[in-house]
Amino acid sequence: MSGAASRRVGFLVLCGLIAASVAPTASAQSANPSADDIVEALVPSGPRGLGMRSLRGIEETPGTETGPPSIDLYINFKLNSAELEPEALRTLRVLGQALQSPKLKESRILIVGHTDAKGSATYNQELSVRRANAVRSVLVGAFDIEADRLTAEGKGATQLKDSANPEDGINRRVEIRNVGAN
Numbered sequence: 662m663s664g665a666a667s668r669r670v671g672f673l674v675l676c677g678l679i680a681a682s683v684a685p686t687a688s689a690q691s692a693n694p695s696a697d698d699i700v701e702a703l704v705p706s707g708p709r710g711l712g713m714r715s716l717r718g719i720e721e722t723p724g725t726e727t728g729p730p731s732i733d734l735y736i737n738f739k740l741n742s743a744e745l746e747p748e749a750l751r752t753l754r755v756l757g758q759a760l761q762s763p764k765l766k767e768s769r770i771l772i773v774g775h776t777d778a779k780g781s782a783t784y785n786q787e788l789s790v791r792r793a794n795a796v797r798s799v800l801v802g803a804f805d806i807e808a809d810r811l812t813a814e815g816k817g818a819t820q821l822k823d824s825a826n827p828e829d830g831i832n833r834r835v836e837i838r839n840v841g842a843n
Contacts, residue, residue, distance in 0.1 A: 729771075
């Protein structure tokens with residue numbers, strides 16, 4: 662390999678290492694969040710939570726949240742089904758670990774299934790409920806999360822993440838919300 666080619670390869674490897682070390686964006690975090698990422702997203706801030714959080718010198722102001730703390734997870738299901746794909750179990754294992762955290766152990770969690778706009782409204786609503794219930798069942802059965810802490814509901818395609826692209830896969834997600842103390 663010539664000196665120039667070797668330097669180019671070295672530069673590309675260095676760029677890859679730098680890119681991997683930079684903090685991921687919010688959308689990347691929701692694609693493959695760690696248990697700590699999930700806990701951080703679900704812990705309430707402000708006077709009712711654990712206090713104000715500081716993010717690199719920027720403080721969240723209590724009372725400015727638009728709803729309960731939540732995180733969107735992309736949990737893969739088989740096509741037109743509530744059957745989980747194998748890679749979904751990895752995400753649910755991380756979610757199960759997060760929900761066992763002392764910071765969330767007393768929290769009630771709402772599991773909200775969302776679909777894209779393909780199919781009828783009735784079909785999408787039913788599918789989103791089945792998928793949210795599938796997530797709840799795995800968390801209760803495989804990760805010993807108390808059943809009374811978890812509620813499942815479906816929204817179908819009524820709350821699209823990207824309404825400009827209603828059939829995009831980004832709309833197919835499971836939202837996890839911390840709705841308060843148990």
